[in-house]
Amino acid sequence: MKSKALALGLLCAVAAAGSANAQPAAPAAITIGTLYASSGPYASISMPVFDAFKLWVDQTNAAGGVEVKAFGKKIPIKLVAYDDQSSTATAATLYNQLITQDHVDLLVADSGSVLTSVGVPIAKEHKQFLFDVSGTGAAFFTKDNPYIALMSDPVSTIWPHYISDFLADQGVKEGVKTVAILYSTNDFTGTQAAALKGFFERDGKVKIVYYQGVPTTTSNYTVLINNIAALNPDAVLELGYVGNDIAFLRNLQDSGEKFRFVFSIYAGTEKEEIEKNVGISAMNGIYSYVPASDYEYKPDVGMDQKAFHAAWDKKYPPGSGVAFGANAIYGYMTGLVVQQTLATTKSLDQMAIHDAVFGLSGKLKTLDGTFELRDDGAQIGEVTPLGQLQPEGKDKLKLVAVYPPDLANGKAIIGK
Amino acid sequence: MPDTGAEARAKLVRRVILDTSIAAVVVIGMGVARGVYSNELMLFNFVMFLALAQGLNIIYGFTGYLPFGYVGFYGAGAYGFSLVVMHLHASALVGMAAAAVAALVLAVILLPLLRLSGAYFAIASMAAAQAVYEVVANPDLENITKGPYGVSLSDVFAPAFSYYIALAILAFTLLLVVWLRNSRFGMSLQAIRDDSVSAAMAGVSVVRGRTIAWLLSALVAGLVGGVFAWHISVFYPDTAFDLNISIFATVFLLFGGATTLCGPLLGVFILYGIYNVIGIAVPQYFEFTYGALIVLLVLFLPNGLVSLLTNRGIRVP
Numbered sequence: 001m002k003s004k005a006l007a008l009g010l011l012c013a014v015a016a017a018g019s020a021n022a023q024p025a026a027p028a029a030i031t032i033g034t035l036y037a038s039s040g041p042y043a044s045i046s047m048p049v050f051d052a053f054k055l056w057v058d059q060t061n062a063a064g065g066v067e068v069k070a071f072g073k074k075i076p077i078k079l080v081a082y083d084d085q086s087s088t089a090t091a092a093t094l095y096n097q098l099i100t101q102d103h104v105d106l107l108v109a110d111s112g113s114v115l116t117s118v119g120v121p122i123a124k125e126h127k128q129f130l131f132d133v134s135g136t137g138a139a140f141f142t143k144d145n146p147y148i149a150l151m152s153d154p155v156s157t158i159w160p161h162y163i164s165d166f167l168a169d170q171g172v173k174e175g176v177k178t179v180a181i182l183y184s185t186n187d188f189t190g191t192q193a194a195a196l197k198g199f200f201e202r203d204g205k206v207k208i209v210y211y212q213g214v215p216t217t218t219s220n221y222t223v224l225i226n227n228i229a230a231l232n233p234d235a236v237l238e239l240g241y242v243g244n245d246i247a248f249l250r251n252l253q254d255s256g257e258k259f260r261f262v263f264s265i266y267a268g269t270e271k272e273e274i275e276k277n278v279g280i281s282a283m284n285g286i287y288s289y290v291p292a293s294d295y296e297y298k299p300d301v302g303m304d305q306k307a308f309h310a311a312w313d314k315k316y317p318p319g320s321g322v323a324f325g326a327n328a329i330y331g332y333m334t335g336l337v338v339q340q341t342l343a344t345t346k347s348l349d350q351m352a353i354h355d356a357v358f359g360l361s362g363k364l365k366t367l368d369g370t371f372e373l374r375d376d377g378a379q380i381g382e383v384t385p386l387g388q389l390q391p392e393g394k395d396k397l398k399l400v401a402v403y404p405p406d407l408a409n410g411k412a413i414i415g416k
Numbered sequence: 417m418p419d420t421g422a423e424a425r426a427k428l429v430r431r432v433i434l435d436t437s438i439a440a441v442v443v444i445g446m447g448v449a450r451g452v453y454s455n456e457l458m459l460f461n462f463v464m465f466l467a468l469a470q471g472l473n474i475i476y477g478f479t480g481y482l483p484f485g486y487v488g489f490y491g492a493g494a495y496g497f498s499l500v501v502m503h504l505h506a507s508a509l510v511g512m513a514a515a516a517v518a519a520l521v522l523a524v525i526l527l528p529l530l531r532l533s534g535a536y537f538a539i540a541s542m543a544a545a546q547a548v549y550e551v552v553a554n555p556d557l558e559n560i561t562k563g564p565y566g567v568s569l570s571d572v573f574a575p576a577f578s579y580y581i582a583l584a585i586l587a588f589t590l591l592l593v594v595w596l597r598n599s600r601f602g603m604s605l606q607a608i609r610d611d612s613v614s615a616a617m618a619g620v621s622v623v624r625g626r627t628i629a630w631l632l633s634a635l636v637a638g639l640v641g642g643v644f645a646w647h648i649s650v651f652y653p654d655t656a657f658d659l660n661i662s663i664f665a666t667v668f669l670l671f672g673g674a675t676t677l678c679g680p681l682l683g684v685f686i687l688y689g690i691y692n693v694i695g696i697a698v699p700q701y702f703e704f705t706y707g708a709l710i711v712l713l714v715l716f717l718p719n720g721l722v723s724l725l726t727n728r729g730i731r732v733p
Contacts, residue, residue, distance in 0.1 A: 082696060088655045090695060092648060093458045097696060100454035114652060117566060121573055121649045122457070139568045139650075185555045185564035213555040215564070 026071035029078035030342065032057070033104030035094050037115060040086020041216070044242045044273065046111040048327035049133055049334070053108065054079065055315050056335025066339055070347045084110060092118040099126045105348050106131065106338060111327060113137040113187040123147050129353045132377070133334050134327070137187040141376040147350065149357050150379035151337050152330035152368055156191035159289070160239075162386040163263060164199035164206075166403040166412070167235060172205050174414045176261055180210035180233040182224060182248075189216075189239040189265070196237065209233050216241060221251040228257075235261035242266045246277045253282040260415040263287040268294065268387050268399045272323035280397050283389050285415065287402075290387035291326030292333075292368040294399040295407075300365040302336045305329075308367055333368040340364055388412055432598050435677050435733050439590035442466065442681060447583055458692060460579055460647055464640055465688055467586045468665040469672075469680035470593050471636030476666075477674035478596055478605040479629045481530065484538045484662055488526075488545030489519040489634040491657040493641025495552055498567045499560070508572040512581065512642045519638020522548065523631050530626050542659070549657035566652040569645065578647040585639045592632060593677050597733075605629055606675070664688070671713055673720025677733050682721050 036050035037043045057079050060066050065074035080102050084091035091110060095118065098104050107123060108131040109116040116135025123130035130148045132140065136156045140148060153159070167176055179200065183193035190213060200206050209231045214224065218240075225248075228236055236259045238248045245266040252262070267274050268288025275283060296305055303311060312324050322328075337360065345356035357373075362381070364371040372381030385407040392398035400410030446463050450456060468490070476482045496518025497511040506514070529540050555563040596602035605625050607615040616622045645651065671687050673679030690709070694702045717723060722732040 083702075085695075085702070087658075087660070088651065089461070089658070089660075093455070093461060093692065094696070096455045096457040100456070114654075117650045117652065118648065121570065125573070125575060137566070139566070142570070185553070187565050190555065190563075190565055213564075215553075 026068070026073060026075060027105070029076050030066060030068065030106070030348075031078045031080060031102065031104045032106045032108060032338065033080045033098030033102055034108035035082050035084045035091055035098075035110040035115065035119075037086040037110060038083045041241070041243070042086040042110070042112050042115055044270070045134070045327050046086075046115070047322045048325060049111040049331035050081065051316060051322050052312070052328040052331025053335050055311060056332050056339075058315075059311070060335070060339065066342050068342045069344055070342075070352075080104060084115060086115065088114060088118045091115050092122065095119040095122045099123070099128050104128075106341075106353065108334060108338070109133055109135055111135075111330070113140075116140065117187075120145070120148060127350055129350045129357070131334055131338060131357075134330050136191070136379075138191060138378075141374070141378040143376050145377070146354050149354075149373055149377040151371075152333040152379070152382065153326075154380055154383055155378040156188055157195045158380060158383060160192045160196045161199060162383075162403050163237065163287075164196055164203065166386050167261070168200075168203045168205040170403070170412060171235065171261065171414065174260075176206065176234040176414065178207050178209045178231075178233045179235040179237060180228045180231060181208060181212070181237045181239070182210070182221075182228065183213050183238075184216040184218065184240040184244050185213040186216045186241070189241070192239050192265075193237075196239075206235070216244065218244060219247045221248045222255060225251055225255050225257055228259075229255070233259065235259065235263070237263040239263075239265055242270055242273060245274060249274065249278045249282045249286070253278070258415065261287060265289060267389060269326040269384075270323065271389075271397075271399060272325055275397070276323065280395065283397055284391060285413065286389050287412075288387055288389065288399065289326075289384040290399055290401045291384055292329045292382075293324060293326050294387070295385065295401060297367055297369050298365065299367045301340060302332070302366055305367045308332055329368050333366050333371075336366050337364065337371065428598060431733070432594065435594040435597060436591070438677060438681075438733055439587065439594060442590065443583055443587045446586070447580070450579060456575060456579060457647075460575075460582060462684065462688060463579070463582045463586050464644060465664060465668060465684045466681060467582070467589045467636060467640050468661070469668040469684050470586075470589045470677075471633050471640065472665045472669050473593060473674055473680050474596065474636065475629050475633035476669065477676075478602060478609060479626050480609040481533070481626070481630070482538050482666065483529075483541035483633075484659075484666070485541035485543065485545030486633075486637055486665060487657055487659060487662040488541070488548050489522060489637035490641035490644070490661055491545070491552065491653070492518040492522045492548060493638030494645040494651070494656040495561060495567075495641075495653075496638065497642035497645040498569060501569055501572055502562075502567065503560075505571075508574065508578070508646050511572070511646065512639065515638050515642025515645070516635055517638075519634045519641065520631060522638075523634035527627065527630065530630060542662075545657060545659075545662070549653055552657070553653035561653075564653060566650065567645070569649045572646060573649040575647055578643055582640070582643045582647065585636070585643060588639075589636050590677065592636070597675075597677060601625070601628075667710060670720055671710075673722030673726070673732070676722050679720050679722045679732070686721075 037046035057077050061076050065076040068075050082094040107128050109119045111134050113135045120140050124145050124147050132150045183189045245264045267286045269291045341356040346352045361373040369382040374380050385401040386403040387399045387401045389397045390400050401408050402412035493515035497515040500506045500514035501511045552561045553564045604620045608622050612622050668683035669680045672683030725732050
């Protein structure tokens with residue numbers, strides 16, 4: 001009798017152990033939660049990201065779903081997306097909604113630092129990994145927070161070093177000795193301005209004669225341009241969001257003032273949008289970053305730039321709303337990181353997701369360049385070359401990469 | 417026949433008990449809700465707007481002054497909290513005290529605004545709030561306020577504790593309104609609101625009354641701003657001085673009905689509830705639906721929802 005009971009007990013124990021080792025059942029769908037801003041000041045950077053991310057989701061689902069290593073099969077994606085209307089208060093509530101009510105498997109932030117900022121502590125508190133699309137604020141990345149990684153553009157301090165290197169190297173040779181820096185006071189551009197100031201002061205070759213921050217809401221630069229012109233700088237660096245750059249370039253053209261070197265972030269990174277608003281004559285000769293939307297990186301994963309542009313134009317025909325640009329690349333690129341993460345993660349546990357994302361660092365090459373993370377989740381790859389908008393035919397401009405020499409595909413033309 | 421002294425006292429006691437019970441139900445209900453519903457931030461926002469709408473009720477409902485720039489005190493509280501926590505490494509509770517002090521100091525500085533009235537006062541208070549925002553967000557003050565680049569208070573981030581502190585602030589604010597509705601001081605404020613000259617001739621100190629109401633109202637907004645900074649822990653000056661906060665609090669107050677305890681509560685529960693439902697379910701219809709609701713209110717219920725009862729002679733707590 002005793003031995004029968006022992007055998008039964010052993011049988012139960014073996015059965016229990018067997019069931020404990022069994023793989024959990026695969027979910028019917030991988031739920032990805034994200035936010036977007038259809039209105040307000042951040043709509044212009046948010047909607048291209050969201051539309052491109054949707055494009056990736058649609059393509060993936062059309063192919064039968066995303067490969068999830070933890071379950072050894074393809075699983076369809078369910079996208080849960082809410083409109084935060086560019087409001088941080090609404091965004092905070094909606095991040096909470098995605099985590100606590102929708103129980104999303106993966107959480108993707110809205111675009112830009114401001115709308116990402118409120119998601120960072122919430123994700124950390126709930127131990128939910130945050131796929132930070134383009135929130136480059138340096139304060140987001142700390143060693144004690146493993147629940148964040150920046151996907152598609154480098155932290156703000158890394159962005160501008162090619163500008164200062166170019167001016168200190170080629171600019172000085174051509175007589176560029178003074179620079180004016182005009183920036184919008186937000187995390188993204190303020191950090192870049194401070195980094196630039198540090199680079200110029202460190203190198204000591206180009207003197208800063210004007211360094212001024214203005215509110216991001218600034219829509220008239222006429223007086224500021226006159227103030228800068230009075231100091232006669234050789235180079236003018238204007239660092240702002242899309243709306244700032246449109247206003248600055250329009251006012252600069254209207255003022256008739258000429259500077260030998262003028263830089264604006266979005267003249268290149270959102271070329272189509274800026275061109276639509278200011279016209280090509282106001283953009284001719286302007287320096288800018290060369291985003292992946294204007295540069296041919298060889299991807300190991302996903303479409304290359306040309307194929308993606310074609311897919312974008314097919315889904316969102318030109319003139320139908322959101323223009324193609326760097327932010328569209330960021331949205332698609334985030335989809336690719338999600339795809340590769342799911343293809344390598346051991347489970348959907350958030351620390352396993354973290355390990356899978358960090359496991360891609362330095363190895364993943366997409367149309368946005370090489371994905372490379374610092375220990376704290378900050379992006380240090382995907383560095384953008386310096387470019388210049390140069391005429392291509394009669395009524396077209398081309399963004400030519402001019403620096404660094406190993407990435408250049410054209411020569412800079414510095415004004416006289 | 418007028419009530420005798422004893423009857424009047426008994427009536428007053430019954431009214432105070434009823435008002436306090438309503439306040440207790442709301443506070444306990446919001447406390448229980450946290451255990452039932454896990455989107456804590458949404459509940460926190462409800463608590464925040466319940467307190468803000470009542471704080472605005474103190475100054476608008478009882479004195480007739482409608483400060484469009486009410487968010488200035490809220491922002492001052494948020495930054496009072498943040499500066500003490502960032503620079504002195506003080507505890508969050510000390511930060512809350514600093515939030516209260518910051519809002520009170522600002523209220524004292526802005527006391528001369530009470531010499532204005534109506535639209536002039538409303539606009540001037542908004543300009544004052546904007547001025548405070550510009551000072552806080554000034555890039556040259558980055559070493560002190562972090563300028564426009566935002567504040568990060570991860571060292572004191574404690575969502576659960578700060579939620580209960582927000583509840584305590586709400587309880588304090590509701591009791592303040594109960595007291596104003598049932599005290600001699602509250603009556604004198606309403607007399608000032610209705611006719612300040614007559615009230616002054618009857619021996620009511622108009623300046624003293626308005627000043628106290630102004631300070632109490634600012635104190636509530638400062639405390640709410642402080643607990644917001646604590647709860648959210650990462651924010652930008654645009655968030656802390658967002659004019660929408662003033663607009664929401666004002667709309668909630670007017671929708672429900674000022675001078676009452678229940679009016680602002682109803683306003684927040686209904687309008688902020690709808691705001692969240694629409695914002696999450698059908699965001700594309702958000703502005704249309706919300707705007708239509710407010711237009712209908714202004715056209716058909718200018719004195720708020722409670723006027724449906726008060727117009728029929730029914731007392732609303």
